[in-house]
Amino acid sequence: DIQMTQSPSTLSASVGDRVTITCRASQSISSWLAWYQQKPGKAPKLLIYKASSLESGVPSRFSGSGSGTEFTLTISSLQPDDFATYYCQQYNSYSPTSTFGQGTKVEIK
Amino acid sequence: EVQLVESGGGLVQPGGSLRLSCAASGFTFSSYSMNWVRQAPGKGLEWVSYISSSSSTIYYADSVKGRFTISRDNAKNSLYLQMNSLRAEDTAVYYCARRDFWSGYPFDYWGQGTLVTVSS
Numbered sequence: 001d002i003q004m005t006q007s008p009s010t011l012s013a014s015v016g017d018r019v020t021i022t023c024r025a026s027q028s029i030s031s032w033l034a035w036y037q038q039k040p041g042k043a044p045k046l047l048i049y050k051a052s053s054l055e056s057g058v059p060s061r062f063s064g065s066g067s068g069t070e071f072t073l074t075i076s077s078l079q080p081d082d083f084a085t086y087y088c089q090q091y092n093s094y095s096p097t098s099t100f101g102q103g104t105k106v107e108i109k
Numbered sequence: 110e111v112q113l114v115e116s117g118g119g120l121v122q123p124g125g126s127l128r129l130s131c132a133a134s135g136f137t138f139s140s141y142s143m144n145w146v147r148q149a150p151g152k153g154l155e156w157v158s159y160i161s162s163s164s165s166t167i168y169y170a171d172s173v174k175g176r177f178t179i180s181r182d183n184a185k186n187s188l189y190l191q192m193n194s195l196r197a198e199d200t201a202v203y204y205c206a207r208r209d210f211w212s213g214y215p216f217d218y219w220g221q222g223t224l225v226t227v228s229s
Contacts, residue, residue, distance in 0.1 A: 034215035099156065
């Protein structure tokens with residue numbers, strides 16, 4: 001099974017900061033990686049798919065990069081609405097199974 | 110507007126059973142694969158099960174294999190999860206999530222979740 005490891009687990013930042021979250025896969029997943037944002041008591045929201053494609057309606061301050069085993073989610077200028085937990089997910093078009101990272105909580109510094 | 114609404118959660122004793130439902134609207138349900146994802150209190154997301162649009166392909170996480178059964182009724186635009194032999198570690202919020210599998214798309218719409226608590 002493919003394991004997904006996110007770092008850091010918690011990140012303290014201020015409004016306006018550039019924030020980067022890393023996700024590593026235990027084996028190559030090409031570009032089959034998604035990023036989600038989750039706020040307390042709410043369902044996850046898709047931000048990025050296929051490693052770097054921005055989901056419709058998601059602000060352009062969010063971007064994704066990487067391929068193979070190492071991926072990053074970047075928030076170019078952190079906004080008050082961005083304080084949340086972020087999850088990466090490996091998925092692909094040939095296996096219906098899926099694995100999430102353990103999450104990164106972005107909190108106010 | 111795409112909507113997914115889960116129901117059926119509640120308190121159940123260890124070893125008991127529960128059936129979750131997910132009512133879909135706002136899209137052609139029969140064209141999409143569906144998934145169940147769960148989140149234990151204060152923990153991360155765990156994929157639980159997948160069912161293809163026609164029900165021909167079904168997958169489970171090892172943690173629930175042999176105890177949970179996923180199914181769907183395309184005529185009723187509904188997804189189900191039959192959970193048997195429940196354990197304390199099954200306590201979680203259970204989400205249904207849509208996936209356009211053949212387009213290489215991940216989970217784009219999620220329900221609001223239903224809480225399952227397994228406790229004596």
